Amino acid sequence: MNDYIVELKNVQKKFENVLILKDVNFGIGERETVSICGTSGAGKTTLINIMGLLELPTHGNIFWEDQNIIICNTKKLSQMRAKIFGYIFQRCNLIPELNVIENILFPKRITSKVSISDIEFAKELLQLVHLSGFENRNVWTLSGGESQRIAVVRAMINRPRIVIADEPTGSLDEKSAHITMDMIINLCREYGSSLLLITHNQLFAKKMQTSYTLNNSELKPFDYAKSGQ
Numbered sequence: 001m002n003d004y005i006v007e008l009k010n011v012q013k014k015f016e017n018v019l020i021l022k023d024v025n026f027g028i029g030e031r032e033t034v035s036i037c038g039t040s041g042a043g044k045t046t047l048i049n050i051m052g053l054l055e056l057p058t059h060g061n062i063f064w065e066d067q068n069i070i071i072c073n074t075k076k077l078s079q080m081r082a083k084i085f086g087y088i089f090q091r092c093n094l095i096p097e098l099n100v101i102e103n104i105l106f107p108k109r110i111t112s113k114v115s116i117s118d119i120e121f122a123k124e125l126l127q128l129v130h131l132s133g134f135e136n137r138n139v140w141t142l143s144g145g146e147s148q149r150i151a152v153v154r155a156m157i158n159r160p161r162i163v164i165a166d167e168p169t170g171s172l173d174e175k176s177a178h179i180t181m182d183m184i185i186n187l188c189r190e191y192g193s194s195l196l197l198i199t200h201n202q203l204f205a206k207k208m209q210t211s212y213t214l215n216n217s218e219l220k221p222f223d224y225a226k227s228g229q
């Protein structure tokens, strides 16, 4: 027994016999904030896709509340994904055919019927990212920064246990990046979600309680205070 929500044990990942992740042991606890840095191609997205149940490891196990989820079927995995995680990607991945409110409520539809209180919660979140009144906008009319804030709201709609953010500010200018990052951190704090952040931005990485680097297939703890960076 430990205090992790999700834990990877001895996880290895190979793509066509190329080793991407070697013996990764890693977990994320309740309300914990964690950053992972590493060079491009190091395997960061692969690692968090495994953590977020979007991809399976070649070897090793994934535990959620002491249940080994490797043995779960596809339907159960999909429900767990929607229940446990909120995902934010570098490119916001909004669905162009759906308007803002429909995009936000999309993860809700995977687990249940949309209720009035869900719509109210969506509006409350929109207010917190300063986009009240955007409910019926077509997503292709939004700026990059606005789109990403909608993606942040969408990630929060199921009140996830863990928000997984893969370079969420990577395609934004510096000012928008800071605003968006602060919104992600504040929303996670407000709604009690843990945050797993992949970033190339050391300023953002340092804001997390725990930091790791991923290089040469190995995940290692990293202490910014000791490193002087």
Ligand SMILES: Nc1ncnc2c1ncn2[C@@H]1O[C@H](COP(=O)(O)OP(=O)(O)OP(=O)(O)O)[C@@H](O)[C@H]1O
Pocket: 015, 016, 020, 038, 039, 040, 041, 042, 043, 044, 045, 046, 047
């Ligand atoms: N489905 C796949 N099939 C084959 N190789 C893959 C696959 N997915 C990822 N890779 C390879 O695995 C390596 C790690 O990719 P990954 O996307 O995890 O890196 P990353 O650390 O997230 O990089 P970046 O910082 O550029 O986003 C890369 O060499 C990539 O080409």
Ligand SMILES: [Mg+2]
Pocket: 044, 045, 046, 166
């Ligand atoms: Mg990546």
